[in-house]
Amino acid sequence: MSKKENNGWFKKDIGIFPLIIVLAIVMSWFPDDDDNKDATQVKAATVQKVDVTDQQKNKFESWALNNTEVTSLTYPEDSDWQLWITLSDNKHSYTTKEDVKTIASTTARYYKLQTGYKGLVIVTVWRNDSVYAKGRDY
Structure with a gap:
C-alpha cells in the first residue's frame, strides 16, 4: 500500500x-412528515x-x-375508599401481623372486584380498640 491510500477521509x-x-x-x-403526525400523537385516557x-x-x-375471618365491617364517614374491619379471635388462618396485612390487602382487592370501585382502597384492621394493621389496593 502506498502512503497516499491511507490518508483519505475514509480509512479501511x-x-x-x-x-x-x-x-x-x-x-x-429531520422532522417527520405531516402525514404521520396524527399517527404519533398520544391521547391520554381518563379513568373515572x-x-x-x-x-x-x-x-x-x-x-x-x-366467607372470611371478618367479624365486623364499617365504612367510616360513608366512605367508598376506606373500610374498617375486625377479625375473629379464632386465629387459625393468621398468626402474624404480616398475615393480617395480607388479609387486609386481599379484602381491599375483593372490595374493588365486587363493587367496581377504581381508586385506592385502604382497609384498616382494628384490634382492642386500636389500629392493628392496614392493607391497600391501588
Missing part, C-alpha cells in the same frame, strides 16, 4: 459501522371512579362476614 481500519451511526443521528434531526352504592356495600359486607 474504521469500517462502515461508525458511518451508519452518524447517518442515523443525522436522520433523526365509580361511586359505590349502599346496595353494593351491603352485599360486600354480607359476603365478607359469611
Whole structure:
C-alpha cells in the first residue's frame, strides 16, 4: 500500500459501522412528515371512579362476614375508599401481623372486584380498640 491510500477521509481500519451511526443521528434531526403526525400523537385516557352504592356495600359486607375471618365491617364517614374491619379471635388462618396485612390487602382487592370501585382502597384492621394493621389496593 502506498502512503497516499491511507490518508483519505475514509480509512479501511474504521469500517462502515461508525458511518451508519452518524447517518442515523443525522436522520433523526429531520422532522417527520405531516402525514404521520396524527399517527404519533398520544391521547391520554381518563379513568373515572365509580361511586359505590349502599346496595353494593351491603352485599360486600354480607359476603365478607359469611366467607372470611371478618367479624365486623364499617365504612367510616360513608366512605367508598376506606373500610374498617375486625377479625375473629379464632386465629387459625393468621398468626402474624404480616398475615393480617395480607388479609387486609386481599379484602381491599375483593372490595374493588365486587363493587367496581377504581381508586385506592385502604382497609384498616382494628384490634382492642386500636389500629392493628392496614392493607391497600391501588
